[in-house]
Amino acid sequence: MRYALKAVGPDGRVESLELQAPDRDAAVRQIEGTGYTVLSVRSRNGMLGSRRLARERFPLVLMSQELLELLRAGLPLVEAIDTLAQKERHEGFRAVLESVARVLREGRSFSVALTQFPQAFPPLYAATVRASERTGDLIPALERYIGYATQLEAVRKRVINASIYPLLLLAVGGMVSLFLMLYVVPRFGRIYEERSMDLPLFSRLLLAWGQAVRGHGVLVLCLLAGAAAGATAFLRQSRVRAAIGNLLWRVPALGERMKTYQLARFYRTIGMLIQGGMPLVTALEMGADLLHPVLRLRLAAAARAISEGRGVSQSLDANRLTTPVAIRMLVVGEKSGNMGEMMLRIAAFHDEELGRWIDWFTRLFEPLLMAAIGLVIGCIVILMYLPIFDLAGNLR
Numbered sequence: 192m193r194y195a196l197k198a199v200g201p202d203g204r205v206e207s208l209e210l211q212a213p214d215r216d217a218a219v220r221q222i223e224g225t226g227y228t229v230l231s232v233r234s235r236n237g238m239l240g241s242r243r244l245a246r247e248r249f250p251l252v253l254m255s256q257e258l259l260e261l262l263r264a265g266l267p268l269v270e271a272i273d274t275l276a277q278k279e280r281h282e283g284f285r286a287v288l289e290s291v292a293r294v295l296r297e298g299r300s301f302s303v304a305l306t307q308f309p310q311a312f313p314p315l316y317a318a319t320v321r322a323s324e325r326t327g328d329l330i331p332a333l334e335r336y337i338g339y340a341t342q343l344e345a346v347r348k349r350v351i352n353a354s355i356y357p358l359l360l361l362a363v364g365g366m367v368s369l370f371l372m373l374y375v376v377p378r379f380g381r382i383y384e385e386r387s388m389d390l391p392l393f394s395r396l397l398l399a400w401g402q403a404v405r406g407h408g409v410l411v412l413c414l415l416a417g418a419a420a421g422a423t424a425f426l427r428q429s430r431v432r433a434a435i436g437n438l439l440w441r442v443p444a445l446g447e448r449m450k451t452y453q454l455a456r457f458y459r460t461i462g463m464l465i466q467g468g469m470p471l472v473t474a475l476e477m478g479a480d481l482l483h484p485v486l487r488l489r490l491a492a493a494a495r496a497i498s499e500g501r502g503v504s505q506s507l508d509a510n511r512l513t514t515p516v517a518i519r520m521l522v523v524g525e526k527s528g529n530m531g532e533m534m535l536r537i538a539a540f541h542d543e544e545l546g547r548w549i550d551w552f553t554r555l556f557e558p559l560l561m562a563a564i565g566l567v568i569g570c571i572v573i574l575m576y577l578p579i580f581d582l583a584g585n586l587r
Contacts, residue, residue: 194209194215194218194232194233195207195208195209195232195233196208196209196218196219196222196229196231196232196233197229197231198222198227198228198229200226200227201226201227206227208222208227215232218232219232249284249287249310249311249312250284251311251312251313251316251340252337252340252341252344254275254288255333255336255337255340256337257275258271258272258275258333259330259333259334259337261274261275262329262330262333263330268295268301268329269292269295269296272288272291272292272295273289273292275288276288276289276292284311287308287311290304290307290308291304291305291308294307300321300324301320301324301329302317302318302320302321302324305317305320314477314480315460315464315477316336318464318469318477319332319335319336319463319464319467320332322464322467322468322469323467323468325468326468331467332467335463335466335467336463338463339459339460339463342459342538342539342542343456343459345542346452346455346456346542346545346546349546349549350549353549353550353552353553356553356557357553357556357557357560360557360560360561360564361560361564363564364564364567364568367568368567368568368571369415371568371571371572371575372400372404372571373404373408373411373412375575376397376400376401376404376571376575377401377402377404377405378401379398379401379575380397380398380400380401380402380405381401381405391574391577391578393574394574394575394577394578397571397574397575436483440483440485448545448548449483450483450486451514451541451544451545452541452545453481453482453483453486454486454512454513454514454517454541455537455538455541455542455545456481456538457478457481457482457486457512458517458534458535458537458538458541459534459535459538459539460474460477460478460481461474461475461478461531461534462530462531462532462533462534462535462537462538463531463535464477464478464531465530465531465534466531466532466535471497471503471530472494472497472498475490475493475494475497476494478490479491486512489510489511489512490510490512492510493506493507493509493510493512494506496509496510502525503521503524503525503530504518504521504522504524504525507521508521514541516537516540516541517537517541520533520536520537520540521533521534521537
């Protein structure tokens, strides 16, 4: 990253300087090493770099897998991070790894180094490493996080794959409808207008649209493009997405599935943290960000109840953070003292349940979507040809 600095030079004059450095501290040390006294430091692309890094998604799972193999091979942690930095081709990712290695050389812990780069290492990852530092088992901690991230990615890909074909149908149907409305309908309208035919109501409306497109085609296209751009910008706003999410939560069947998905992800996270040695209440606080705001409030009440000495299964069930299957497995986990593993089993069970529901919903939704698209296109075609059918009937 590039930094702009104001510093007092060896001759006493204030100078403005620019340099490339992994982070702010490195930039200050580099300038002070040449005899300057730094007055202020400003990142030229710090915010942009952080956003770009977050948008490009730091390859955390891949980096963790490579780090795990290097640690298994016997390399010290600092050397392993240095090795990963040397092989990294992406400039931003390489700078992050170099900075982590520098912090480790300064004698600070790995978790502290990770927390300085939240755009690359999420709090859950840093918490997993921090829990492992108490017992010195970094390798098992990395294995648990890799398994956790792999399972979440598998569920996410399953949802994405299920939505590809419906989105493709919508795109193709939309393009065909636009082609009919912007190209075919105006030409049919011209034919009917020249012959002064008596048209049905809906055909007259279609003819009026064709006349508007024929007379103001550029304006219509600009309006459609503007509407599409406005809708995209509107949907990108976090408040709008949150409002849409709240509406979906109120849909009976869909809202229940969304709750189950969030609870499955929550149980998987808590189970991984408990297995890593983190206290239960602390793990619950770490997993709160994974939940919908409504469930987050319930989790806070459940955490207070657990802190007061109540049972885990009783507290979660009283605050409606369980399912019929989860409550039974939580009771078994309490009795056996293996709550972490039991939460992972709960998450695995609900992931499979969600997968079956997604498959069923896809098989039902795709034919309905095809029928709806065919109905829209068919209505447009029928309205275009309806006057011709009437004319043919009159000729008979």
